[in-house]
Amino acid sequence: MALLEVRNLSADIPTRRGTLRAVEDVNFSISSGECLGIVGESGSGKSVTCKTILGLLGPSVERDGEAVFDGTDLLSLTEAELTRIRGRDIAMIVQDAVSALNPVLRVGGQIAEGMIEQGVVGSRSAAMARAVDLMRKVGIPSPEERARDYPHQFSGGMCQRVVIATALACGPRLLIADEPTTALDVTVQDQILALLRQLQRDLDLAVILVTHDMGVVAETCQRVAVMYAGQVVETATPAELFSAPRHPYSAALLDCVPDLDAAQAERLRPIEGLPPDLVDLPTGCRFHPRCPMATAECRSQKIPLIDIGGGRATRCIRHEDMAQPGPVSGTDSTTAEVGTA
Amino acid sequence: MTEEHAASTLPSRRLPSLMGRGRLSALVGQRTALVAGAVMISAIVLVSVMAPVISPYDPVDQDLRNALQPPSWTHLFGTDNFGRDIFTRVIYAAQVDLRIGFLCVFFPWVLGTILGGIAGYAGGVFDTLIMRTVDTFTAFPFLVMAIGVIAILGPGVTSMYIALTLAGWSMYARIVRAEVLVAKRSEYVLAARALGFSHTRIMLRHVLPNVITPTIIFAMTDIVLVILSTTTLAFLGLGLPPPAPTWGTMIAEGKSFIFTAWWMVTLPGLAIVLVGISLSLFGDGVADWLRERE
Numbered sequence: 001m002a003l004l005e006v007r008n009l010s011a012d013i014p015t016r017r018g019t020l021r022a023v024e025d026v027n028f029s030i031s032s033g034e035c036l037g038i039v040g041e042s043g044s045g046k047s048v049t050c051k052t053i054l055g056l057l058g059p060s061v062e063r064d065g066e067a068v069f070d071g072t073d074l075l076s077l078t079e080a081e082l083t084r085i086r087g088r089d090i091a092m093i094v095q096d097a098v099s100a101l102n103p104v105l106r107v108g109g110q111i112a113e114g115m116i117e118q119g120v121v122g123s124r125s126a127a128m129a130r131a132v133d134l135m136r137k138v139g140i141p142s143p144e145e146r147a148r149d150y151p152h153q154f155s156g157g158m159c160q161r162v163v164i165a166t167a168l169a170c171g172p173r174l175l176i177a178d179e180p181t182t183a184l185d186v187t188v189q190d191q192i193l194a195l196l197r198q199l200q201r202d203l204d205l206a207v208i209l210v211t212h213d214m215g216v217v218a219e220t221c222q223r224v225a226v227m228y229a230g231q232v233v234e235t236a237t238p239a240e241l242f243s244a245p246r247h248p249y250s251a252a253l254l255d256c257v258p259d260l261d262a263a264q265a266e267r268l269r270p271i272e273g274l275p276p277d278l279v280d281l282p283t284g285c286r287f288h289p290r291c292p293m294a295t296a297e298c299r300s301q302k303i304p305l306i307d308i309g310g311g312r313a314t315r316c317i318r319h320e321d322m323a324q325p326g327p328v329s330g331t332d333s334t335t336a337e338v339g340t341a
Numbered sequence: 342m343t344e345e346h347a348a349s350t351l352p353s354r355r356l357p358s359l360m361g362r363g364r365l366s367a368l369v370g371q372r373t374a375l376v377a378g379a380v381m382i383s384a385i386v387l388v389s390v391m392a393p394v395i396s397p398y399d400p401v402d403q404d405l406r407n408a409l410q411p412p413s414w415t416h417l418f419g420t421d422n423f424g425r426d427i428f429t430r431v432i433y434a435a436q437v438d439l440r441i442g443f444l445c446v447f448f449p450w451v452l453g454t455i456l457g458g459i460a461g462y463a464g465g466v467f468d469t470l471i472m473r474t475v476d477t478f479t480a481f482p483f484l485v486m487a488i489g490v491i492a493i494l495g496p497g498v499t500s501m502y503i504a505l506t507l508a509g510w511s512m513y514a515r516i517v518r519a520e521v522l523v524a525k526r527s528e529y530v531l532a533a534r535a536l537g538f539s540h541t542r543i544m545l546r547h548v549l550p551n552v553i554t555p556t557i558i559f560a561m562t563d564i565v566l567v568i569l570s571t572t573t574l575a576f577l578g579l580g581l582p583p584p585a586p587t588w589g590t591m592i593a594e595g596k597s598f599i600f601t602a603w604w605m606v607t608l609p610g611l612a613i614v615l616v617g618i619s620l621s622l623f624g625d626g627v628a629d630w631l632r633e634r635e
Contacts, residue, residue: 054535056534056535082537083537083538083539084537085537086534086535086536086537087535087536087537088537091535091536092532092535094528094531094535095528096528099528099529100528100529100531100532101529101532102529102533102547102550102551103529103551104550104551105546105547105550113536113538113546114536114537114538117536117537117538117539117542118537163532166532166536167536170536170537
């Protein structure tokens with residue numbers, strides 16, 4: 001049974017220019033011990049989706065749909081009820097670990113604070129002892145001494161470890177990691193991902209990993225949801241996605257990733273055009289202005305998420321054409337053949 | 342060649358930084374300023390508290406046979422037109438003036454921080470209401486407001502506190518609100534919310550410690566200005582009613598005798614200068630130290 005099931009989630013953000021549909025009709029689910037990757041370019045609604053689930057956006061944001069966590073719809077809860085769930089059942093890691101820590105408080109105290117606030121430990125000293133344990137668990141050397149240090153005395157990677165310890169303090173069942181490695185360099189990034197994988201196994205944690213890095217997805221996730229312009233356009237396992245994407249956007253996104261195994265260095269193919277303006281969305285499929293396979297139907301008709309079997313889904317009416325070997329013709333067929341390459 | 346080069350660049354690099362800061366701590370060095378200021382203030386406070394032991398005279402008892410005596414070994418600072426010992430009055434006045442100076446910074450600091458914090462954190466209607474009030478108070482001339490308040494409540498310590506608190510809180514509210522607006526959007530506040538912390542906890546434990554430093558730095562300079570304001574009010578006859586000694590009232594009383602008994606105006610004035618210098622040194626030192634810590 002799924003731990004979190006998101007159904008038809010949408011979020012409208014009022015702006016001066018009009019309503020911004022940041023997230024529309026997002027569906028996914030995640031079970032304990034599973035890692036779900038959410039990929040997409042900047043502004044595709046990855047972070048907004050996570051913040052909507054936790055109710056971290058302002059009160060002016062209009063939310064719709066359901067996010068059922070362990071039998072409760074998070075969207076129907078009051079702020080006070082959500083406060084009990086945040087940190088305790090669902091924890092979140094924000095992107096920039098260095099600035100996610102309060103500069104004027106010692107790190108040990110920051111890790112302990114959540115446990116005291118949520119009442120999971122009896123006393124302050126018990127919380128501090130557990131904070132030191134957590135620091136050891138996330139791989140911070142000599143945690144007893146480091147607990148008394150301030151965040152500026154830690155490197156970026158170590159800060160991210162502290163943030164992870166803070167998130168794990170109250171024993172959450174779901175961890176939302178919003179681009180946890182984006183601000184780190186590649187070697188540290190690898191260590192942090194390894195740590196997340198290990199913790200996920202040890203604690204039977206469900207992890208939602210938001211990223212724009214396909215490599216991170218391939219390494220870490222069991223399933224992946226590709227987002228474009230506020231919608232999930234495809235869900236699959238990473239292996240399926242990489243070998244045979246069933247949505248032209250996923251295919252185009254994979255084309256932007258350099259392939260070291262290619263016999264001959266190929267030029268990367270950027271996706272033509274720009275993501276749509278979320279205040280003034282295109283009619284029909286949101287990807288059609290940039291899609292090489294777009295047909296008249298794509299331009300006029302709203303495309304639902306289609307279940308194509310084997311736990312996969314895509315928001316493309318021509319997904320069957322993409323499954324065919326050989327070039328697929330649309331108005332222009334430059335990127336379509338990559339689907340089978 | 343290198344010596345020439347060094348000689349030509351060093352002074353030009355040093356001078357602007359020294360003059361540009363234009364503060365006492367830049368001249369004497371931060372640590373020295375802090376220590377010197379602290380020592381001077383402690384000495385002043387000690388002398389004022391020990392006043393009954395140090396001086397054999399009473400600050401308000403009149404002795405008309407010894408009126409208008411110039412400074413001597415019996416009367417260090419001379420006597421005034423009622424024969425009261427000026428040195429005694431100056432050191433007794435320090436108790437009153439320093440207490441008023443400190444509290445008239447403390448009350449606006451507390452009030453401004455609370456209101457500015459609410460305006461910045463809650464936003465919306467609270468922000469509009471509080472900040473328009475701040476604008477009104479900032480635009481109001483200080484002396485007009487002080488005279489108004491003291492005219493309504495009558496002269497005395499309480500009206501002095503109220504007048505200076507009303508005049509001073511708006512700057513603190515401005516500073517705190519601006520800092521809170523920045524801190525509110527920080528990742529650590531988002532992270533704290535994601536950890537399920539209450540707004541009260543985030544405000545008091547996460548935002549407040551991060552926004553308080555600039556207000557303390559401002560308070561350090563404000564305290565000198567406030568002491569000068571209290572003497573101004575006293576000089577205008579809006580201070581504590583006589584015969585209670587304060588530096589401002591002493592100067593006001595002495596101004597008619599400035600050509601015949603210069604000590605009546607000058608020596609209390611020097612006391613104000615001395616307190617001003619020590620507070621500036623101390624305040625600059627504390628401010629530099631806090632900035633460094635940031």
